Amino acid sequence: MPTLLYIDTSGNTATIALSANGGLKALRRHHQAQEQAAVINLLIEDLLQECNLQLRDLDALCVCAGPGSYTGLRVGLSTAKGIAFALDKPLMLFNKLELIAREFNTQHTASQLVVALKARLGEYFVARYDAAHTVLTEPQHLFEADLDTLLQGQEALLLSDTDLPYTGPRVMIPADYAAGMDSWIAFATARFATGRFDDLAYSEPFYLKAAFTTQSKK
Structure with missing residues (x-):
């Protein structure tokens, strides 16, 4: 069974997890949404070190692509796409x-x-x-x-x-909801087995609505 990295930065609580053989190997949560961009790579590195793995050992990357925080979605997906591009790994997006x-x-x-x-x-x-x-x-x-x-x-x-x-x-659902890993791992492992991957070049977050902006008064 595959070794999968999970990234969810869609809400206030960031989740970084690793599964192997269909089960959870390690998990990190970070509860400060404004710090996600600064800590995401550190969390991934810490997770891999705990499991004595390197990025090249991953079989695929799994991302909760939204809906959720615009900034958080961009942080999570861009990180996953960077790893996937660099190491030629498949990507799976989850709603x-x-x-x-x-x-x-x-x-x-x-x-x-x-x-x-x-x-x-x-x-x-x-x-x-x-x-x-x-x-x-x-x-x-x-x-x-x-x-x-x-x-x-x-x-x-x-x-x-x-x-x-x-x-x-x-x-x-708790306001600070963080993805439940047991069901996500089962879903992702099944998807990997059938090769249901997303197009790396054209993958975008599931925003579902346009960004809210204000008109300048100048």
Whole structure:
């Protein structure tokens, strides 16, 4: 089975992990989002030293490519792409909404799951999956009114990091959520076995919405 490096800098907590033979070998978390660019390579180096490995020993790189923090997504993906380019290693991108659905569906069996993460006040990143993790509603950016429409009449398990007006079953995702490694490792190992890699040259973060900018008054 492959040796895989995992990078998730999509939120406030950065996750750097290493798996081999389908199991977790080592893990690092960093809880200061503003320091991710400064520490990511140090965390990777520390992780490899713990496992007595070098970058060339990796079989592939796995990145949580969003949605999430614009800056964090760029930090994580650019780091992974730099390593992959330099060492000719394959790259696999993972959507955070699907990772959450896979993680929590192992704990709460449901026929459908809706993942809704707060993007900004009144705005959400949303996707809907069935129990086999097939996408029923593609990951997208929605305003609260549109999310209400999506949830109406649903009997899905709602996975969200904010309190939404929903009467069905729900699980609250911690505001400082960090990727659960058991389900991610299983997913990534299965993808590697089937050769489902992403195009290194054209891979981009899953922003799902345009960057918010303000117009200069000058």
